[in-house]
Amino acid sequence: MTPGDNEGACRILVGLLEARTGQALAPDRIWRIETALKPVMRNHAIDTLDSLVAKLASEGNRGLVDEVIDALLNNESYFFRDHIVFDELNDRVFEDLRVSNAATRTMSVWMAGCSTGQEAYSIAMMLADAPHKWRGWTIRLVATDISHSAIVKAQSGLYTQFEIQRGLSVTRMVRWFDQEGSDWRIKEELRNRVDFYQHSLLSQAPPAGPFDVILCRNVLLYFAKAVRTEVFSRLHSVLARNGVLGLGAGETILGQTEDFVPSGTYRGLYRRADAPAARARPIAAAK
Amino acid sequence: MKSCLVVDDSKVIRKVARHILEGLDFAVAEACDGQEALDACHESVPDVVLLDWNMPVMSGMEFLQALNGLNLPNRPKIVFCTTENGIAHIRAAIDAGADEYVMKPFDRDTLEGKLQLVGVA
Ligand SMILES: C[S@@+](CC[C@H](N)C(=O)[O-])C[C@H]1O[C@@H](n2cnc3c(N)ncnc32)[C@H](O)[C@@H]1O
Numbered sequence: 232m233t234p235g236d237n238e239g240a241c242r243i244l245v246g247l248l249e250a251r252t253g254q255a256l257a258p259d260r261i262w263r264i265e266t267a268l269k270p271v272m273r274n275h276a277i278d279t280l281d282s283l284v285a286k287l288a289s290e291g292n293r294g295l296v297d298e299v300i301d302a303l304l305n306n307e308s309y310f311f312r313d314h315i316v317f318d319e320l321n322d323r324v325f326e327d328l329r330v331s332n333a334a335t336r337t338m339s340v341w342m343a344g345c346s347t348g349q350e351a352y353s354i355a356m357m358l359a360d361a362p363h364k365w366r367g368w369t370i371r372l373v374a375t376d377i378s379h380s381a382i383v384k385a386q387s388g389l390y391t392q393f394e395i396q397r398g399l400s401v402t403r404m405v406r407w408f409d410q411e412g413s414d415w416r417i418k419e420e421l422r423n424r425v426d427f428y429q430h431s432l433l434s435q436a437p438p439a440g441p442f443d444v445i446l447c448r449n450v451l452l453y454f455a456k457a458v459r460t461e462v463f464s465r466l467h468s469v470l471a472r473n474g475v476l477g478l479g480a481g482e483t484i485l486g487q488t489e490d491f492v493p494s495g496t497y498r499g500l501y502r503r504a505d506a507p508a509a510r511a512r513p514i515a516a517a518k
Numbered sequence: 519m520k521s522c523l524v525v526d527d528s529k530v531i532r533k534v535a536r537h538i539l540e541g542l543d544f545a546v547a548e549a550c551d552g553q554e555a556l557d558a559c560h561e562s563v564p565d566v567v568l569l570d571w572n573m574p575v576m577s578g579m580e581f582l583q584a585l586n587g588l589n590l591p592n593r594p595k596i597v598f599c600t601t602e603n604g605i606a607h608i609r610a611a612i613d614a615g616a617d618e619y620v621m622k623p624f625d626r627d628t629l630e631g632k633l634q635l636v637g638v639a
């Protein structure tokens with residue numbers, strides 16, 4: 232079979248994905264549509280992409296639509312992905328928040344497009360590994376994703392041997408996970424720290440802010456530019472005035488939005504364009 | 519260029535590991551068991567040892583204990599790489615001073631991530 236055989240069906244599926252999620256399928260992934268959908272088709276005893284498309288078009292198939300969307304989304308994630316960002320958050324951003332938020336002793340982080348939970352649990356582990364710093368604090372960790380199956384997995388906190396050792400140190404693995412057969416499950420204490428739920432950046436209002444930190448990493452990459460700009464403005468609307476935005480390693484705000492500018496204080500992170508620039512540091516002390 | 523000593527009684531594993539490590543710009547040496555690995559460390563100490571557990575002659579754990587006894591000033595980082603994937607083995611390895619632990623099977627990303635964690639990649 233050549234990719235051309237399914238061109239019509241593929242085009243419809245790509246259109247469906249984009250309409251529902253904002254994600255445009257990269258050209259190098261289009262030919263993998265059929266492979267990605269094989270399990271869904273097998274479950275529903277559907278033989279060809281054409282009959283899948285036909286079935287999607289008939290009414291009462293919302294469940295099937297969701298399954299197809301989930302199968303087409305790129306859910307790749309791993310613990311402490313691009314660890315420099317986590318180091319910067321841990322060593323500098325959170326330290327500064329400890330000072331700036333000391334009066335209320337509250338901190339909030341939103342992970343938008345959290346996939347199967349590795350990013351959120353990485354943050355939760357960093358905080359839990361420094362309990363003396365956060366004693367008495369109320370920390371809100373909100374993690375959302377459009378994919379139902381990703382959120383279910385994130386909530387279960389259950390990872391395969393392959394997933395658990397990607398990016399995660401062995402000491403953290405044994406400290407924060409219990410072995411279940413060949414899989415590993417996050418400890419209850421940590422799982423309870425993160426509030427996971429299904430949410431679309433495209434069509435739903437963001438969770439109630441303001442957030443001190445928003446991570447939206449490796450999500451906007453495949454959005455059309457106009458959609459990206461719109462999403463940036465939504466993120467801006469719930470980021471605290473002095474809040475920090477983190478994107479994926481290959482992502483930028485350049486030419487995408489006027490709402491954010493490089494932080495100036497924190498490496499690789501962004502701040503609101505309408506926020507005061509980095510706190511004035513006494514450069515040459517006044518006489 | 520960082521150096522890695524691959525210690526495994528399986529020729530296939532050594533070959534796979536070598537291929538990945540050379541792709542990550544490591545100078546690679548090989549040993550078939552713990553004793554050979556100790557001898558190699560007497561010759562020259564690598565930056566990191568990728569260490570199988572079950573091997574004839576001398577196991578990975580015996581190697582690690584012997585290495586600890588040498589009190590080298592420049593002790594290599596130790597990354598276990600084994601099919602012993604149970605929590606008891608993992609804890610024993612950490613207690614004996616292993617720096618990281620790779621559960622076989624592994625791939626390039628897993629290995630690279632672990633090498634970054636111990637600070638050699
Ligand atoms: C490649 S994963 C990135 C996961 C994690 N942020 C990371 O960097 O490791 C991208 C995630 O974005 C989610 N996503 C895609 N479009 C979305 C949308 N419109 N609203 C919310 N999440 C979306 C996908 O379901 C997927 O789980």
Ligand SMILES: [Mg+2]
Nearest residue numbers: 527570572573
């Ligand atoms: Mg062996």
